Amino acid sequence: MPPFDLPEGDPFGPHNLPYGVFSRPGNPERTVGVRLGDHVLDAGAAARALGSPHAALLAAPTLHPLLAAGRPTWSQVRAALHAWVTDPAHRPVLEPLLHPLSSVTLHLPFEVADYVDFYASEHHARNVGQIFRPDAADSLTPNWKHLPIGYHGRSGTVVVSGTDVVRPAGQRKGPADPAPVFGPSVRLDIEAEVGFVVGTPSPMGSPVGLDDFRDHVFGLCLLNDWSARDIQAWEYVPLGPFLGKSFATSVSAWITPLEALDHARVAPPQRTHPLLPYLDDSAQEPAGYDLRISVAINGHVVSEPPFSTMYWTAAQQLAHMTVNGASLRTGDLYGSGTVSGPTERERGSLLELTWNGRDPLELPDDKRTFLEDGDVVTLSAWAPGPDGLRVSLGEVTGRIVAG
Structure with a gap:
């Protein structure tokens, strides 16, 4: 199923958008991902492609920089992600950056302090x-x-x-x-x-x-x-x-x-x-x-x-x-x-x-x-x-x- 064609009521729809960290086969580099249905969006690549001021936070190998950025930034990033995945005009840019979950490796998403x-x-x-x-x-x-x-x-x-x-x-x-x-x-x-x-x-x-x-x-x-x-x-x-x-x-x-x-x-x-x-x-x-x-x-x-x-x-x-x-x-x-x-x-x-x-x-x-x-x-x-x-x-x- 194409990544944007979610089943009705999908619990991982645009109303959810949880954060994780993933890598792809043959490439050990880790990056922040956002789940949409059964796909994960390369959030850093999407932010760079769409000119987001938060690209550096989302291109990190862990959620740590985003976590440290504080609540106003959390809200801004979430609002931007929601706009990106719900606006059909962004689909040509985002579709190549959405990877099936079955094709990626998920990692511990943040550095546990205490x-x-x-x-x-x-x-x-x-x-x-x-x-x-x-x-x-x-x-x-x-x-x-x-x-x-x-x-x-x-x-x-x-x-x-x-x-x-x-x-x-x-x-x-x-x-x-x-x-x-x-x-x-x-x-x-x-x-x-x-x-x-x-x-x-x-x-x-x-x-x-x-x-x-x-x-x-x-x-x-x-x-x-x-x-x-x-x-x-x-x-x-x-x-x-x-x-x-x-x-x-x-x-x-x-x-x-x-x-x-x-x-x-x-x-x-x-x-x-x-x-x-x-x-x-x-x-x-x-x-x-x-x-x-x-x-x-x-x-x-x-x-x-x-x-x-x-x-x-x-x-x-x-x-x-x-x-x-x-x-x-x-x-x-x-x-x-x-x-x-x-x-x-x-x-x-x-x-x-x-x-x-x-x-x-x-x-x-x-x-x-x-x-x-x-x-x-x-x-x-x-x-x-x-x-x-x-x-x-x-x-x-x-x-x-x-x-």
Whole structure:
């Protein structure tokens, strides 16, 4: 099908236009691409051909220069791209610059600076509390309704969708084991998340307020924060996740700009505890997002977590992440934490879906408690767009291979 002849309602139409980085066969040079249907537009070449003042940003081998340019430039570039792909007069110039997705290689689209992972779903947090603290009076920890809990992860092992994930090894010790043993994880899990990508940096000592979220965050992507539950359980007291998380975090190849998701903005769940002023969003515009996520193992959908149920918003997470004066850097990535809804079919991890291995999942080929070598996990998602259209967030996929 010609690149401009999109099927009606294509979720990668001109209303979406996510950014990525690609290379072509026989040419290792990487460049910024914008997805249109099942094609990718060489954005740098298009900008040069059409005389755009932003050609240098779009011809870069990474999104980093565009991310650093700031919100006014983001809006100008997006408006120009939309005009280019919707004006028939530009088709003769653009058609040779549109390449079938099947013919290109997609790369990690930005240089990850720092990585932070949050724990923002009340349903997930309550499920985990009930699994590990079944006798507790409250399945949430005392701080959970007062601040977005998070931890600082490892940016060097963030990988693009399609990268194999090597089963990690480490220490593990079951409750009845006399001593820890070393070996490959036997409780390898997923975490269905959404990642937020920071563009505009901030100076050290200057917190970023709720009002400034859209001036600093460029867009979002799907994120799978792979988790070795057995390694994590033995190591995480008292300092939190380490080797059980740091071996791999997968992100989708496409970064959806926030402006493409304006029709998906929704109010977060009702707050049940008073919030301190820097987190109080009661007078703010709705900062939640109605994203519909799907989790598939070996092509079989096992869960559909709703992002609209997340108690803490990305704006609150950014405010909390910087309230102590921590600076932002271009390329910072922060994850929402596992997305889970109120029903069993909406849980975003195998830990919850199988209730820590007690209730195996029924797959067409076999049962699963945790991931086995050869398993392929794919997260996909869409959001409501303008005029009843859908905005696709693409997918993030990874295959487990033996260490």
